[in-house]
Amino acid sequence: MPDMVPEPVLVDRWRSMLTSYNRVACHLERALQDGHGLSMSEFETLDRLVAVECEQRRMQDLAADMYLSQSALSRTVARLEKGGFVERALCEADRRGIFVTVTESGLRRHAEARATHLAVLAEHLPAAAKSAKSGEPLGAGR
Numbered sequence: 001m002p003d004m005v006p007e008p009v010l011v012d013r014w015r016s017m018l019t020s021y022n023r024v025a026c027h028l029e030r031a032l033q034d035g036h037g038l039s040m041s042e043f044e045t046l047d048r049l050v051a052v053e054c055e056q057r058r059m060q061d062l063a064a065d066m067y068l069s070q071s072a073l074s075r076t077v078a079r080l081e082k083g084g085f086v087e088r089a090l091c092e093a094d095r096r097g098i099f100v101t102v103t104e105s106g107l108r109r110h111a112e113a114r115a116t117h118l119a120v121l122a123e124h125l126p127a128a129a130k131s132a133k134s135g136e137p138l139g140a141g142r
Contacts (some may be wrong), residue, residue, distance in 0.1 A: 024124045031120050036113040037083075041068060041076045043117060046085060046110040049102045056099040058091070085109055 029040045038046070048065055049057055063073045077100055080086040085106030091097030102110070 024120070027124055028117065028120050031116050032113055035116050036109060038109065038113055039076075039079075041072070042080055042085075043110070043113050045073070045076050045080060046102065046106055047114070047117075049086065049100060050107065050110050056089070056101040059088075059098045059100055062100060080106065083109075 025040060028043075032038045032040055032043050036043075044066065045062070045068075048062060059070075059073065059077065063070050066073055068076060077086060077088065081088055083105075085103055087101045087103055089099045089101070091099055
């Protein structure tokens, strides 16, 4: 059995990780909202729909890949649908299933927002990695 890490060390690592995540998430949320009118959850939903490179995706499958609850994902998809970025349709074979499809407008918005997303990640994640290597808490110094 591996050596046990002392509890205070584990808790400090956990808190450092949370601090780093929250810091990057706040920058992402602000940049995506200000630059593209999208929340981080809306961008992540579009990003996952675009990444699978298929015509449509079941909401259930999308929910399984996301950090959102089924209810939160449903609200997110409803906002994207209202903005014209996705369309929802009932599954003909299983009337309980709902398919989500990215529209042309959604593809354009995703492409524009993706550059912002990557720029924020590039700006903030290398600093977190350096902090981890130097022994500082993740996210320290920003």
